[in-house]
Amino acid sequence: MSVIDQIKAKAKTQLKHIVLAEGDEPRTVQAAAKIVAEGLAKITLVGKEESIRKVAAETGTDLTGVTLVDPATYAKSEAYAEKLCELRQKKGMTPEQAKDLVYNNTLYFATMMLKMDDADGMVAGAINSTGNVLRPALQIIKTAPGISTVSSCFVMELPNGDYGDNGVMLFGDCAVNIEPNADELASIAVATAKTSRELLSAEPRVAMLSFSTKGSAKHEVVTRVQEATQKAHELAPDIQLDGELQADAALVPEVAKLKAPGSTVAGNRPNVLIFPNLAAGNIGYKLVQRLAGAKAIGPIIQGLAKPVNDLSRGCNVEEIVNTVAAVAVKAQG
Numbered sequence: 001m002s003v004i005d006q007i008k009a010k011a012k013t014q015l016k017h018i019v020l021a022e023g024d025e026p027r028t029v030q031a032a033a034k035i036v037a038e039g040l041a042k043i044t045l046v047g048k049e050e051s052i053r054k055v056a057a058e059t060g061t062d063l064t065g066v067t068l069v070d071p072a073t074y075a076k077s078e079a080y081a082e083k084l085c086e087l088r089q090k091k092g093m094t095p096e097q098a099k100d101l102v103y104n105n106t107l108y109f110a111t112m113m114l115k116m117d118d119a120d121g122m123v124a125g126a127i128n129s130t131g132n133v134l135r136p137a138l139q140i141i142k143t144a145p146g147i148s149t150v151s152s153c154f155v156m157e158l159p160n161g162d163y164g165d166n167g168v169m170l171f172g173d174c175a176v177n178i179e180p181n182a183d184e185l186a187s188i189a190v191a192t193a194k195t196s197r198e199l200l201s202a203e204p205r206v207a208m209l210s211f212s213t214k215g216s217a218k219h220e221v222v223t224r225v226q227e228a229t230q231k232a233h234e235l236a237p238d239i240q241l242d243g244e245l246q247a248d249a250a251l252v253p254e255v256a257k258l259k260a261p262g263s264t265v266a267g268n269r270p271n272v273l274i275f276p277n278l279a280a281g282n283i284g285y286k287l288v289q290r291l292a293g294a295k296a297i298g299p300i301i302q303g304l305a306k307p308v309n310d311l312s313r314g315c316n317v318e319e320i321v322n323t324v325a326a327v328a329v330k331a332q333g
């Protein structure tokens with residue numbers, strides 16, 4: 001069974017309610033109907049009912065079973081605005097600004113639905129940038145207990161089953177934190193390990209990557225990974241994790257024996273790779289995707305107190321369905 005089929009099967013076991021903030025976006029409307037028809041989640045589309053129904057008619061989509069919510073007429077909009085103002089008062093938000101965001105910005109409205117327990121997860125990004133999707137979540141939902149940094153990972157499905165768990169690995173962080181410090185890097189490692197357990201039911205073996213193995217090079221960016229490794233051990237002593245490791249020392253048993261003898265992770269099929277910064281992570285996942293023919297699923301956003309996920313603006317209907325299934329599984333906890 002492919003990773004996506006496993007995630008979908010898991011989503012069906014405990015139905016969660018996912019809100020889609022870009023309710024009248026055509027691919028989103030079609031995905032909503034598909035998700036409900038496949039029994040993956042309960043869906044709310046946020047937007048003007050008239051424009052959502054128009055898109056449904058134009059795309060031949062049957063919206064039976066999909067809930068439509070218009071912030072202009074929704075009974076709880078006023079309460080959402082009050083709560084948003086209360087949450088952001090210290091940041092200078094006025095009641096007027098909160099009202100404007102709840103009534104006129106569906107990303108904020110949908111994030112408030114999640115905050116107020118009227119939904120279990122939120123997905124958007126077919127027409128909004130990563131920053132615009134994540135900002136309300138960072139401001140309102142905040143991080144999960146014990147996690148200081150929101151980050152992301154990709155599920156990489158390699159054609160070569162010799163690596164990770166039968167070719168499946170997680171790469172983090174490839175989409176959010178540009179230059180993480182040691183604390184943030186530790187947080188990324190722990191969150192990615194948690195995603196491995198939650199999403200893939202796979203016990204993580206985490207390699208903290210660098211251009212140095214066990215002190216072979218000396219530089220402040222190497223020290224940062226060494227410190228992050230130590231901090232991640234302190235944060236989550238139950239996770240099998242080692243660093244700093246070069247990619248070959250992490251992945252190839254013969255190289256691991258030479259460069260990192262005695263490591264429980266190096267050469268032992270690590271299934272979670274943590275990159276030292278966004279440049280390495282983003283370039284790394286795209287190289288593996290393009291040159292090795294791997295399937296890349298994500299970015300999966302992790303570390304928030306409740307699941308919110310971004311989409312690529314070039315996404316198709318199937319990718320929205322898959323992302324919603326992943327968010328639904330994350331919402332199961």
Ligand code: ACO
Nearest residue numbers: 130131134135138139148149150151175176177178282299
């Ligand atoms: N974790 C936790 N909280 C955060 C994080 C984080 N990683 N980043 C920002 N915050 C919080 C801040 O503390 C702040 O909270 P406050 O308002 O309560 O004080 C709030 O979020 C807003 O902070 P800003 O610094 O203003 O964050 P901004 O909204 O500008 O940026 C963003 C956040 C968009 C995620 C930024 O980090 C970013 O642009 N990252 C790179 C994204 C990118 O370009 N990725 C590559 C492409 S994706 C791909 O290829 C798949």
